[in-house]
Structure formats: C-alpha cells, structure tokens
Amino acid sequence: MAEYLSTWIVEAGWDGWGWLAYLLVALVYAALLLNVIAVGAVVFIWMERKISGRIQDRLGPTRTGGKFGWLQTLADGIKLLSKEDLMPGEADSFLFKVAPYVAFAAGFSAFMALPFSDGWVALHLNIGIFFLLAVLGMEVFGVLLAGYASGSKWSLFGAMRQAAQTVSYEVPLGMCLVIPVMICGTMDLVSIGNQQSGLFTNWLIFHDPFTFMIFWVYFACGIASVNRAPFDLAEAESELVAGFLTEYSGIRWSLFFMAEYGSMFLVSGLAAILFFGGWNGPFPIFGIISEATGWSLESGVFATIARFGGLINFITKGVLGVTVMIWIRWSFPRLRIDQVITMCLKYCVPIAAFCFIGVLFWTGIVMPNVNSMLSIEAPSNHEDYTGRANIREGWVKDVDYTVSQHELSLAKKAGPKVLPEAEDDDAQEGDDDKKDGEQVEGNPDEPKVEVEVNKAAFNNLNNNASQPLLAQQESLSKKGAN
Amino acid sequence: MEWLTPDILTEPVGLSHFLAVGAFLFVTGAVCMATKRNTLGILMGIELVLNGANINFVAFASPYFREDNLGLDGHLMALFVIVLAAAEAAVALAIALNYYNNYATIDVDKANELKG
Amino acid sequence: MATAENSQTVEFDVRTDEMLVNMGPQHPSTHGVLRLVLRTDGEVISETTPHIGYLHRCAEKIGENLTPRQWVPYTDRMDYLAGMNMNLGWSLTVEKLMKYDLPDKARHTRVIISELNRIASHLVGMGTYGLDLGSFSPFLYAFREREKILDLLEDVCGARLTYSYITPGGMTADLPKGWTKKCNEFLDQFLPVIADYHALLTTNAIFVKRTANVGVMSAEMAIDYGCSGPVLRGSGVDYDLRRDGEERYTSLYDGYAFEVIVEKDGHYPKDHDYPNVPTDAVLGDSWHRFYVRMLEVIQSMDIIRQGIDFYESATGDWGTPMKISTKLPKGEAYLETECPRGQMGFYIVSDGTGPIPFRVRARSSCFSNLSVAPELCKGILIADIPSIIGSLDVVMGEIDR
Amino acid sequence: MFLLAEATSNAAVINWHTVFFFVVAALSCGFALAMLFSSNIVRMAFFLVISLASASGVIFLTGSHFVGAMQLMIYVGGTVVLLIFGVMLTAQEAFITMKTKAGDWVLALIVGGSLFALLTQAAFSVEAWHSTDYQQDLVKEVEKFNKDVIASMQSDGRAELDVEDRKLTKEERVTLSDLQKRIRHGYPELTGQIGLALVGVRTDQPSVEATGYTGYLLPFEIVSVHLLVVLIGAAYLARAKKRSAE
The missing domain is CATH 1.20.120.1200 (NADH-ubiquinone/plastoquinone oxidoreductase chain 6, subunit NuoJ)
Structure with a gap:
C-alpha cells in the first residue's frame, strides 16, 4: 500500500512528497491497531457487563443504544471524559500523569507483532512471540508507577502486588510459550499459525497430551499476567479499595482499563495462535475450495477473501478466550497474594517444565497423534502443509517455500510462452503482472521508485514488501533478458 | 523542495552514528556512576554503560554497515553481556539490600567501614 | 505463606518501615463504617485496632425517653438485617418485666417470623462474605432469595427492612390469609438453591483456600471474649440460646425439634446432606463460622416448616399489643435471645412511676464478636482481614447503637 | 500546485x-x-x-x-x-x-564530556563508517541474480519444462533464499543460528572443523552456571536472617 501510494504521489508529480505516503500508511496501520484496542475494549466491556448480568440472573445494560444496551460503554466513556481529573496532593505529578500512558502504550505496542490472519500483521518479526512476551511484561511499569506516584498506601500495596505477580508469572508463561515454539521450530507467529492449517486435529492443542495440558497452564498464567480475577490482586477492591487505581478517575482510569481489555484479547489471541490454529478454521474450507477450483490462496481476490475468513476465525477464537476470562471472573473468589505466588512457583513452573520435557520426548520418539490416526488427508490452504507440525528447523521450511514461489515466477518469465509477450513491454506491463498474480504499481523504469520500494523492504514496514520488490526486479531483469 | 528532504534524512546512517549513540550512553552511564550517591543510581549507571557497549557490539555485527562484520560473534557477545548484566544487577541489589539493612541508608558515602 | 507462625520466626527480615493504614470507615469490605487501623510491615499485619462509633445514634438514651412500645422501631435499626429478631428480643424483655404470657398462636408466629428473618440475615452474611473474598455472583444470588423473604415479610407488616412487627404483648397484626402457603412455596424452591451456594462458595477450592485455617479461634478464646452465635458455635462450643437460654425464650421453641449446629467429632448434624468439611479447615476458622451459618439456614427452614404446622393447628388469638400508655411495674428485667449474629440482650429498669422506663440498655453480640478481631488479625496478610471480619459478620448498627 | x-x-x-x-x-x-x-x-x-x-x-x-x-x-x-x-x-x-x-x-x-568527544571523534574518523551502501548493493545483487538465472534457464532449456516443475540448481536455490530473506527481513535470520551457536554448532562458519571447536557451548555453560551461582548467592545475601537479639 505504501509503495502504491508513494508511486502514485511521485507519478502525480509530487516529487519529494513520497514520504507522505509512508506516513499515511503508518497512520492507517496505527489507527487500525488502535481501533482493535479501543473498539475491542468497548465491545469487551459491554460484553463483560452483559455476561456478568446473565451470570448473575439480571439483565445488564438495556437502555443505551437499543434493546441490548449496545452503546452503554460509549456512554460510560463520554461520562468518564467529562469527569474531573483529580490528582492527590501527595502524588508525584509527573509520574502520576504519565503512568496510564505507559500502561496503555505497552499493551498497544504488543499488538504490533500480533498477526490477525495469514500475513496480516503490522510488524512481521521472525521472533514475534519473544517480542510479544517482552512487551507484555512492560505493562507492569504503568501499574507500578501509578501505584508509587499516587501517594496512597493502598495504591502502593496494589503496585507491589502487581510487580511481584507479574515478575513471577513471566517464568511459567515463558516456559509455556517455548513449547509451541519448540514444536514448530520457529518464533514467527505467522509461521506457527500456518503450520497448524488443515483439519482441526492439526492444532497444537491436539498435538499430544502435554500440549493439551500446557494450554491450561498457559491460560491460567495468561490470566494472571493480565491481572484478571481470580488473580486481580493489584486492584482487589475488597482489600485494597481499588489498588493502584484508587486515586485515578476519568480518562486516565479508563486508559488502564483499555490496556487491561487489550491485553486480555492479546493473551487469548496468542492462545488461539499457539494452540488453536490461529486463523485456521476447524475445517479448511478455503483449502477445499481452492483445490476444487484452482483459485490461488497466495494472492488475488480469493486469497484476500480467505484471509478475511481467517481474520474472522481468529477474532472469534480470541473473543471466546475473553469470554472464558469473563466467566471465570464472575464465578470465582480471589486468591491471596501468597497463594498466587505459590501457584506460580509450586504448580505452574513444574508442570510447564514437565510438559516441556514430555513434548520433547513425544516428538523425539515420534509418538502418534490424532492426525496420524486419521485416514483422511485434509487439504490445506498452504503449500507448506505437511500434515502435521513437528520439530523442525524453521528456516529450512521457510527456504523451501519462498524458493518454490520464486522459481515459479522465474520459470514463467523464462518460458517461451511468456517471452513474446514481454517484448512489447511497456504497454503490456500491467496485464503481464496481473497474470503473475503480483500487483505491480508504477513505472519500473524510474530508478528512484525502485529504490524507494527497496527501502520499504529494508525498513521492514510490512512483510509484503518483498512481493512488489521481486516484481520490480523481475520486470527489470526481463528487460535485461531481452 | 530541498527542505522537505534534507540530506540528513535521505542519506543512510552508517556505523559511526550507532557508535556515537553507544558512546553517549556509555558516557552518561559513567557520569551517572560518578555523580550519584545513591546505590541504586550507581547500579542504573552501570546498566547504561553496559548498554552502550552492547550497541557497539551489535553495530559491529551488522552486515548493513560492513562487509567483514563481526557476525554471530557480536550478537552472542551482546547476549552474554545482557545475561551477565542481569546477574550483576541481582547481586548488586542483594548487596544494596544488605547494606540498607546495616546502615539504614543507601547513600554510598556513608559506607566507610568494612564491618557488616 | 506468611501465617502467624512464619512472621514470628522472620525477625530480621529486610528492614522496611511499618506503615499505619486506615482501613475504613469508608472501605468496601468493612461492612458499613467500621474503621480498622492496621500496623503493617509490607503486607503482613502486626497490629489491628478497630475503631467504632461512626454509627452511634444514642438509641439507648432515646429508649429512656420513650415507652417500650415506642422504642420498638429503634430496635429495628440496631441490627438492621435482622429487625424481627431485635423486635422479638425487646418484646420478650418487656413482657418479662410485665410478666405477660403469650397466646400459643402468637408464639408460633414469632418463631416463624424470626427464623425467616434469620435466613434473610444469613443470606446477606453469606453474600457479602463472598464479596469480601472477591466473588461477586453469590452476593446477587443471595439477594435474589432474600428479596423473596422480604416480600413475605412485607406481606406480613408492610415494611421490608424496619418491620416493628413484633411488639411487646404480641404482634401488630396476624399473619395474612394464605401467607403460610406462600411461605411453604418459598421454602420448597429455596432448598435447591442452597446447593448453588455450596458450589459457588462452600466447596469452591479458592474459597476454601482463603478461609480454611484463617483466623482460627479456639473454644476457650471464643468464650473468653464473650463471642456468641455462629462465631461461638464455629469454634465448636455447643451453646445456643434457643435451647440453653432463659425459660421465657426457650419456651417459644417448645415442641420444636432442632439440633444445635455445632461440630461434634468432626461432623455437623445432618451434614451428610451437605459438603464435607475440607481437610485443611481447622475448627474455629473462618470456614467453620461460614459453614455454621449455611447450616443454620437449613435448620431455620426446618423450624419454619414445623412452625407453620403448629400455627395452622393453634388456637387463640395473636396477642394483644401493649398500649403506649401502659404503666410499667417497678423492677428490672434482662433477657438474651439468639439473634442471627449471636446473643442479643436487652435490659430494662422501671421505677414504676409511669410508662417510660428508667433505664434501657442493650448487650450487643457483634460488639463482643468484633472484640476478637485484634487478636485474630495478628501476623496475617491484608487479604485475610476481609476474610476474618467478614466471617465475624458484624453489623455496625448493632455495635454502635 | x-x-x-x-x-x-x-x-x-x-x-x-x-x-x-x-x-x-x-x-x-x-x-x-x-x-x-x-x-x-x-x-x-x-x-x-x-x-x-x-x-x-x-x-x-x-x-x-x-x-x-x-x-x-x-x-x-x-x-x-x-x-x-x-x-x-x-x-x-x-x-x-x-x-x-x-x-x-x-x-x-x-x-564525561571529553570522553564523549574522544569516542565520537574516533567513531566518525573512519570514512567508511559514515554511511552504507547496503540497499544499493542488495538491489544490484538481486538484479544480477535474476539476470543470471533467466539467462541460464534459457540457455539450457529449463524454462521449456512445465512451470510447476522446479528446476533451479542447488547453488541458485541457496543464493536465492539468502537474497529473499535479506529483502524480507532486512537481514538474514540469525535467531536459529544464534541458538545453534549456543549449543556448539556454528552454521555461519562451517569451514571450521578443528577438534574441540564447539562454538559458544563452553561460554554458554559457564554463563548458565554463573547465573545459578548468582541466584543462590543473591538469595543467600538477601535472605531473612535470624540473629540473636541485639
């Protein structure tokens, strides 16, 4: 998109303004992601109120915005905006003001590396899961600063609890995340998701009994790390009034909540990618259609539709996870701080370690899994589908896939059928590229455009950057070949 | 239109820029260590110093800047530095804690006797 | 785990400052306006001092300026969760002074109504206890059922909280027609709901973790501090005024079959129907206090069923409420009754000169129960404070009067 | 306009x-x-x-x-x-x-200021470190690769085969995958190599096959043990002490 825009801008004669395109695209990306948190939080808060209402034998919001109170959260938000922004006299004013933004920014930046569908990720990192874990742990800063800066003893208690809890739970959480990484042989979330395509038996939770076990540990640790009941000790309202939130009001308070609901979705989304196949549905509908019709799943309109379907899959799974969290919150009492830490160190860590070794042996001695007992071979919407995820070196897999793609395009280009068409190059350029399934924009003759595109790839703005670049190179080399 | 695209933003940055950042962090850390009287402040200075050194390692390891880069060695060295910094921080904090227990302060200037 | 034993062995831990923390009077889990001054070292509490008096309304002094009949509404406002029981205690005391004997029908009405109110009160105790421990839903489940009881009580006297129904000499009115049927219907549908409460709280693993072995109070200690009611019985002391009280009070329960809810040899009466005592619960801890209340709800339901049978076959009228101007005989009377929160005593002295008593005093059960708190809240974590205070189930209106 | x-x-x-x-x-x-x-x-x-x-x-x-x-x-x-x-x-x-x-x-x-001045001066004194041609080089490499491959494809008739039949030679595959990774991630993926180096396999220097050459296995082990020692030591230093009453 950035390439397209910048090319367009340059073609329109606005030379020197090419950077504007990148800025616009960056803004669009940021707005999209911000919306995931903001709209997500609005929806989740409404959902929480509705679900808790139903759990507690009452209706929940019913008035604002029609029968189901759709707009209740929005109304709450407006109310919060109009609240007086209070700050205690004892507070450290700078840290008090900055703390909500720190918490929010940490929760927000984690979404950068979270893929929403195959390849639909703002920042495609090959260490995505590691990055997520690191950023997720930073949310505690906001809480800690809020607690300290409030100048209230209850806030300080809440902050210290939160710090102890988060620091402890990073250990089992990290161990839980290592297991899918070990099975898939990569830390790239997109790749982990794609390796689980096919039938639902291919999902990692059904990989072996240990992954099944570790999912529950992961989910418990996830709840603890995002500070939800029964681990919501930092804001335990019956003990600490409201913990680190005691002195906050208005929009700053709601920022903390947006961060909390954002991380809830993050944790359940991560669970969906790591254990429930991510954007792959239980049945590879798009894979079957693709096999039947021959429509490409790599690029083109059908691929976009398939990815959109994947997006819906993924969001459904994430929302389900959030729903379970809400359900748990309204059913259980709260643990005590020592019990929370005990659970982490005495139960979660050993279980995670045990499962780690278990998975290692299970895959090492190639025990059967559900998938291998099935006689059907599910069609996949990915060419690198091998029937089951297994311990393997990620980059080997990656190489095979990318190379095969490139070979195809090169062979097409070098093939006798293609050559005559390429001779009347400039006029046919567009059609030619569409045949290849690559979207090439702009005039490849202009060297500056090409450099710009390269920079896009270089800056890693998005993972698709390579495709236009390749296309550019192909067009160039075509000329060279002629 | 020159003002839209100043040279400083169109030229790719080189190794020197990264080294300068590393040097800045290093010096800031060192000054921090020298001026702070607070045990924890000194510890933070050390973190900055190590961080500056790390940036140097990683910059030298990057193929963006040099053909004959450090490669894996630079990365691994940086990793070891990070790990050792974590270990060092743990021990230093334990010492600070003990010190605080004994002197009821974390002002290093007050530590003028060896007896615990 | 920083229980009492641990915190004593760790004598030279990190040198941290002790903090004085005010818990209350505006705090979500101090049940009104109790103020606890906590001296804490980190999360561990070294000293707890309850401060009371934020709800003091001079009820006793007012009683010395009103006739006993006029003072009945003031008793409602003492333990506002169990107004009927308070009315009953005061009425019986005045009747004792006046040596007035109730007709049979009034006796059974009083039993039914006060036991019904006991259930309502325990439901609040249970629900808010869940709330104290961070579980919100049981609270609303409890209030849903309590609303039904309040509907029944409203049918009887027109009020939902401050009833003033039982008065010296009888009641303000007889039970309305068809009320007993409605009451029975309520009891029938209420019984299965209790299983939900057990599932949500009593047997919930987290709940047990939070309450078992927390705030353990030995039988001796409970007796020494003058605890009463479920708090006393939760420590294993077999004492219930409905059985062991003064004759004027126990005679209300003549002919009723009920067992005192107290643990004997590791078992509660009829506990085979209900969840077993978890292994880590110790007699006298928060869990037992809570469990006694839960069993008392069922016991009260039994008593109500019996009472309805008695009521329907009883003859006579529903008593003659004392007139406002009735002159009190010279003398004094003190009577304790078993209220939901313990033994509530009323004391009345009359110099025989008119309808207004010379002295009125009330012995509050919650006051004694709360007096244990500083002892129990030593060396525990902050999170245990709601657990202990909640299990004592104090009502500040009664303590401050 | x-x-x-x-x-x-x-x-x-x-x-x-x-x-x-x-x-x-x-x-x-x-x-x-x-x-x-x-x-x-x-x-x-x-x-x-x-x-x-x-x-x-x-x-x-x-x-x-x-x-x-x-x-x-x-x-x-x-x-x-x-x-x-x-x-x-x-x-x-x-x-x-x-x-x-x-x-x-x-x-x-x-x-500090003089140290900073010294260091910066040193950093900027090397002319070759001022800027980088990495991007241009990459573009040239890609161009050259494509040109070579298509030329060789046409010369030995590989292109006449079915396009589904993948026919790059082994060397070409390796070069291509390396290029593609550099384009996609801006840098060769080193995570796996780092992991392997830590357990003693240097994939970036396959030529070194000296006896006893185990990459970074030994330092890795030492650091692990070091962390363990630190863990115990810190716990010991910061533990709650029971002293006789002073």
Missing part, C-alpha cells in the same frame, strides 16, 4: 531507516540525560526504562531482532526489579533525593 515544477527535479527520497534511527537515538540519549539529572530514584528508574527500551529500538535497527527483544525482555524487564527496590528502600522521605555536590557535577561532566 506550484510545487509541481520543482518536485520533478528533486529525486531525493527520505530514508526511513535513518529517520527511525534518529528518533530512537534521540529518545534513548534524551532519557539517559534525564536520568542523569533526575534525583528521584523512581523517576530515574522510569527514565532508564524508556532509555533502554529506545536503545533496544536502536538494536532492532541494526537488524538484530533477537538481541533487541532480549534487551527488552531482560534489561527492561529486569529494571522492574530495580524500580521495586527503589520504591521499597526509599519509602522514607529522607532518602528520596540525595544531592550531589556541585564540584562533583562539574568534574564528572568535564571528564
């Missing part, structure tokens, strides 16, 4: 790598300075966190994602603990600020 005439003549394009470098570098250095001049220990820790996080951004820009994430995780995450200690040990008013003498400041700043 009057800009149009000029615009066509100007072919310079903003280099985003440079822009982001300056942003994160400014953040990192600025907050490091803020930390230096702040006297409240908790604020110092906060500034340090932001400085370290931005420094991890600098590391990301050198292409070493793994080290960058590691920095975020361990350095920044570890600073939480520093922060907690800061709060814990400075709960008393008297310790929140500790003033440094003006003389100390002057001395430290002079020495």
